[in-house]
Amino acid sequence: MYRVKLRDFDGPLDLLLFLIQREELDIFDIPIARITDEYLTHVRRMEAVDLDGVADFLLLAAYLISIKVRMLLPKPAPEASDQETEDPRLALVERLLEYRRYKEAAERLATIQELRAALYTRGSASAPARAEPQEVLINASVYHLIRALRRVLTEAPEAPALVIRARDCTVEQQQQFVIKALTVGRDLEFSRLIRGRNRIFVITTFLAILELIQRGLVVLVSTAFDDDFVLALGASGG
Amino acid sequence: MDKSTQGRLEAAVEALIFASDVPVAASRIVAVIGEVMAEPAPDADAITQAVESLNARYDAQGHVLRIRHWAGGYRMTTTAEMAPLLEVFLRRERRRKLTLPLMETLAILCYRQPASRPDVSHVRGVDADYALRKLLDIGLVDVVGRSEAVGRPLLYGTTQRFLEEFGLPDLDALPNLRGIEELLSDPSFSQEKARLFMLQGLSGATEAEQP
Structure with missing residues (x-):
């Protein structure tokens, strides 16, 4: 610092x-x-x-x-004032x-x-000099x-070696993603849905699932695991 | 006091000062000796004499130890000639000097204590907040009370650690603050002007300011 x-x-x-x-x-x-x-x-x-x-x-x-x-x-x-002189x-x-x-x-x-x-x-050796913040x-x-x-x-910024574009996913996109995945794969663990994805993806997917459950499009099949759950298409989802 | 009594007193004083990691006050030495030794307890003057006698002996015999009077007590140190050796041995960077703002703030506080932050700030024309906090951190100054002035600002003063760090027995041992008169007689100021100036207005202030 x-x-x-x-x-x-x-x-x-x-x-x-x-x-x-x-x-x-x-x-x-x-x-x-x-x-x-x-x-x-x-x-x-x-x-x-x-x-x-x-x-x-x-x-x-x-x-x-x-x-x-x-x-x-x-x-x-x-003569006006002695102080002011x-x-x-x-x-x-x-x-x-x-x-x-x-x-x-x-x-x-x-x-x-x-x-x-x-x-x-004496004591110089045993007591280490106090770590004073150094200026x-x-x-x-x-x-x-x-x-x-x-x-x-003024220096032109160097061209970056690698440009990583943020691919933002929306909750709506993720709802479609979940439906699609479940249609293809039937019952799926949440952990498999999000395997290897980034944080934003995980969060939006999770929100999407909550939304879908609320609308009855997706149901929770099993919560046998403490840290995972299995999803399936809901009745109304067909 | 016969010779053997004197010898035993010196030995006791030497042992206590050697064993301590902080300056030992003469009164403490007196108390300890009184508690342990059968002889009548010595007085503080006897301790001072014993220390002088020990130092004379160290010097005469070419020892590198000396007993210093610091922060109201006695502390055993090596002589300055040994510094290069010890510096390397302890692998310690040469003690970092305080930066100029810190040193100036400390100087103001030394001579004006107890002083509040506004007092100190005024002299340097710079807000002393940062410098004071830093000095508090290092332990060279401490809060010593509150002023009666408006807002009851905290009053700061120097610590025992300051005395030890600067090798001073007490605050009276600080070098005299150069009087304004002396400052004026500095060849860098025009003497003629100085005298005129003194006559005009500063004479009153000078008397009040002389330490």
Whole structure:
């Protein structure tokens, strides 16, 4: 079972941090319009492929846009309110820094775990490592997947080696089949009627027999066997 | 404590820690020794000393065993130098590292526990449902209670197994979460801007955030 992770980024904040670092932008003076555009470009590409996975990213997109809007609005006069003079980007930077702290902490934890893993305890041999569902990590971007999808969609399907057509039988057809078989063979076991046939055939035949019995065209001669019965043409069937 | 008493205590401590498959708390060692041995029961400090003395002896004599203080107890392990040998011997794949989302979620939980799913989700900006369930499965985190917040969400925290898995005696032994101030002094940030920024708004938050 594979869980396919379609995004390169570990979340919206991760993406945003990446964009800021890639562009060598100053985290304390983020050009919000530009970064919002870049962020949205990325999100749209993801959206085209994985609508579910993109939900987390859209929330931050909305937030970025709201900051952008607030920065475009004329600033209130200084005397109007002291509270409102705060840079609308402040909360965002705080979140980014906070996320970065934990990102770093995660890296250190990974190191600690690795050091610890080199120390073996008794019981390591007797207790098999718990079968933890393994995540298969494939180093592939969204584009790899799109390319793979395109190939699959454009390549002409190979001609199948063998075509098996479903021969569906109807209950009506099977009624005729049963009558015919009984006319020729007189008493017949159900098992012989259906020998070597597929499931659909068996089921429709069985339904056909029920129908015929109800109409008195066929009678059950014997139910001596637990798992079979013998059929004969009914009186009205002639 | 005379020499032979000390020797017997060390031997007892060594035997108990050797025989255990889980970290043994000092209090447990004290209790067992008190029950079995005729001498007055040692205190926890005496156990710590015995462990130190044993480790010193192992080291001096070139043994590959060491007693570690993990998850509130003592656990006997081989030294790190023996890892390549044991890895092959046990034919175990190198322990699979946690994936990045799991490690980040775990890190957040370490420092913020007890924390609810929304708390954790907020920091990463990603719903933590999958990661938390996975960590619960592996046994590194557990439900530790319910928050008083609206909806009384479940609170999660790390487990003893986490401490053992990461070789930590207790949560206080976690490396300090880098303070925002320290993060700001990172050369990758413009220092001038950082200082201005601190003056503007973050100073209050920094004090509250410092572990």
